[in-house]
Amino acid sequence: MLQDSKQSGRINLDPDSAQDGLAQLVMTVIELLRQVVERHAIRRVEGGTLTEEQIEDLGIALMNLEEKMEELKEIFGLDAEDLNIDLGPLGNLM
Template sequence: MNTTAPRLDLAAGLARSLNGTANLAQLLGAAAKPVDLGADGANGLAQLVLTLLNVVQDLLERQAIRRMERGNLTDAQIELLGGALMRQAQAIADLCQQFGIEERDLVIDLGPLGQVGGDNF
């Protein structure tokens, strides 16, 4: 009796998936072609992605503060973490500048629950 789990053939699964995608594209015809978002759509997508990155950045900062307050990090780890978070924040600011998005536009207002992604997070 063979007790080992069956080996998944990833290449075959990927080939089936790609074949299914190609068949679907053929069935849909013109409807399956990419949609041109234009400058406004691309900017909206960039703002959405940067907003999500900003929220993740805020969560990482809050977690780092919690870990520092609990004494779970060494001085060297604190330095590394602080540097990484500063570089990440600068990268988000640089991308905002490239897309002409102000950092205040990255705040999500949840109404009575408050704001996410800004200094008030």
């Protein structure tokens, strides 16, 4: 029997709660992609290649995406630590 994901930082693969483990995995992938997009956006802003309007639009889009992630974490009963899964010898994902 695997430990509870909240205690171990690992995905819970218990057959009785497979849906929860899948939700955790999907949300982790989405959060990882959100962070990559955010870092790329910051590099573009710092690079000076965007107009003021594009910067404004990008900021609004990133805030909306973060709000949606918070809503989804609440719906699935997850918090930030749940999305930072343990990759064994590689360490934590984020």
